[in-house]
Amino acid sequence: MSEVRNLFPRERDDLQLDKIDDTKFNPSIRHLFGEITQMYLKVRNNSEAQFSETDCSTLLLKIDSALQYVWETLHTGQWKDVDPEWRKLYSYVSLFKALLCLELGKDEDSGLVNAIAACDMGLIMGEPILDGLLSNIADSLNEKLWKLSETKRAIQENQKEEEDSNECYPQMNKENFVETVHVPSIEKFLLDIMDKKPVVITGAMDFWPAMSESRWSVDYVRKVAGYRTVPVEIGSKYTDDAWSQSLTTVNEFIDNYILTSNATAGYLAQYQLFQQIPQLKKDILVPDYCYLGTCDDIQVNAWFGPRGTISPLHYDPDHNFLSQVVGSKYIRLYSEEVTASLYPHEQHLLFNTSQVDVEHPDLEKFPLFSSTPYLETILESGSMLYIPPRMWHYVRSLSTSFSDCLRVECQWYGIPNSGPFRLARLGQIREQ
Numbered sequence: 001m002s003e004v005r006n007l008f009p010r011e012r013d014d015l016q017l018d019k020i021d022d023t024k025f026n027p028s029i030r031h032l033f034g035e036i037t038q039m040y041l042k043v044r045n046n047s048e049a050q051f052s053e054t055d056c057s058t059l060l061l062k063i064d065s066a067l068q069y070v071w072e073t074l075h076t077g078q079w080k081d082v083d084p085e086w087r088k089l090y091s092y093v094s095l096f097k098a099l100l101c102l103e104l105g106k107d108e109d110s111g112l113v114n115a116i117a118a119c120d121m122g123l124i125m126g127e128p129i130l131d132g133l134l135s136n137i138a139d140s141l142n143e144k145l146w147k148l149s150e151t152k153r154a155i156q157e158n159q160k161e162e163e164d165s166n167e168c169y170p171q172m173n174k175e176n177f178v179e180t181v182h183v184p185s186i187e188k189f190l191l192d193i194m195d196k197k198p199v200v201i202t203g204a205m206d207f208w209p210a211m212s213e214s215r216w217s218v219d220y221v222r223k224v225a226g227y228r229t230v231p232v233e234i235g236s237k238y239t240d241d242a243w244s245q246s247l248t249t250v251n252e253f254i255d256n257y258i259l260t261s262n263a264t265a266g267y268l269a270q271y272q273l274f275q276q277i278p279q280l281k282k283d284i285l286v287p288d289y290c291y292l293g294t295c296d297d298i299q300v301n302a303w304f305g306p307r308g309t310i311s312p313l314h315y316d317p318d319h320n321f322l323s324q325v326v327g328s329k330y331i332r333l334y335s336e337e338v339t340a341s342l343y344p345h346e347q348h349l350l351f352n353t354s355q356v357d358v359e360h361p362d363l364e365k366f367p368l369f370s371s372t373p374y375l376e377t378i379l380e381s382g383s384m385l386y387i388p389p390r391m392w393h394y395v396r397s398l399s400t401s402f403s404d405c406l407r408v409e410c411q412w413y414g415i416p417n418s419g420p421f422r423l424a425r426l427g428q429i430r431e432q
């Protein structure tokens with residue numbers, strides 16, 4: 001375990017605390033942070049004689065109250081307005097907590113699991129610090145736990161048997177099919193496709209490591225990320241009242257929602273998993289089409305879930321390359337011009353989402369919907385769907401599915417789905 005412990009900064013200077021502007025904090029939290037930092041350095045330098053187990057527990061209490069205080073601040077007002085200094089503070093305190101968890105856990109699995117959870121909370125809620133240190137620590141610990149569990153693990157079957165799923169296939173009309181193009185040239189993409197129409201692009205993912213020998217099996221995801229904490233959406237769609245979000249480990253998510261038929265859907269949705277677990281990013285190759293815009297900010301979001309997840313009809317501001325790695329999805333597309341016939345929500349946080357349940361529309365309430373033209377496709381593993389900015393899309397998974405969505409020119413248009421996770425979307429973050 002000492003190699004993981006060695007990843008934690010040892011000296012005050014190594015912590016680069018000068019990069020954090022603590023004048024943004026009130027005196028009590030500044031004082032608490034100073035105290036915690038000092039204690040962390042003592043623990044890190046292994047001054048066992050001076051630092052007993054009781055001291056460690058006291059430190060943990062201080063750390064937890066600091067985290068709680070910062071959490072409150074992070075959840076006040078809109079996510080986009082949160083001062084990055086508070087997020088950095090959250091990351092530092094999470095780093096200190098991770099070391100404490102290892103110390104208190106005495107190298108038992110539970111200590112490692114708690115340490116990973118601390119790092120992940122820092123990654124989800126915080127700002128990157130110290131060159132991705134939280135990510136590196138969590139990655140090393142995950143690998144350790146995976147190796148430890150290998151000896152205990154019974155041979156597990158990889159995939160749940162998918163029951164005969166014909167009835168979940170939609171009735172489709174050939175005339176509405178989205179055009180399919182096999183690896184279009186850059187010129188063709190630029191002149192005929194970009195900003196103009198959606199197309200299914202085949203062949204562009206053939207060399208993705210993620211696609212080789214079905215690399216992205218459930219077992220692989222467990223290996224790379226099993227013990228990592230991620231936000232998941234619970235409930236079939238984010239417009240439902242019963243919809244909520246929770247934080248869970250990838251292993252728990254797989255056990256409870258992917259490998260078990262569950263009455264409530266769980267969806268690891270629109271999440272920047274690759275920022276949190278950069279190792280997974282090596283498995284995908286961003287296609288050249290993504291570099292054609294004026295902006296090179298490419299965001300990769302993961303969508304991992306069982307059969308039956310639904311993303312209600314909505315639009316996003318970016319060019320989107322929805323790339324299907326595992327399984328298949330039914331997708332319906334409507335152009336921006338027909339927006340009025342799609343009855344967008346009036347609530348300001350949902351203005352980019354239609355009120356219509358696409359496959360079971362209430363035509364008395366939404367009469368224009370039935371005659372509104374659309375395109376549709378079943379996106380299969382190995383294909384990517386180009387969705388132009390502001391084109392409406394509805395997505396339902398037809399099997400266990402893993403998609404990566406590559407977004408280009410992500411800009412803040414006030415569209416509320418760019419929060420730490422989609423908590424921000426429904427205004428569940430308290431307004432001041």
Ligand SMILES: O=C(O)CCC(=O)C(=O)O
Nearest residue numbers: 303311316320322395405
């Ligand atoms: O795959 C899904 O469930 C939704 C995908 C989506 O909305 C997007 O990539 O923008």
Ligand SMILES: [Fe+2]
Nearest residue numbers: 314315316393
């Ligand atoms: Fe979308």
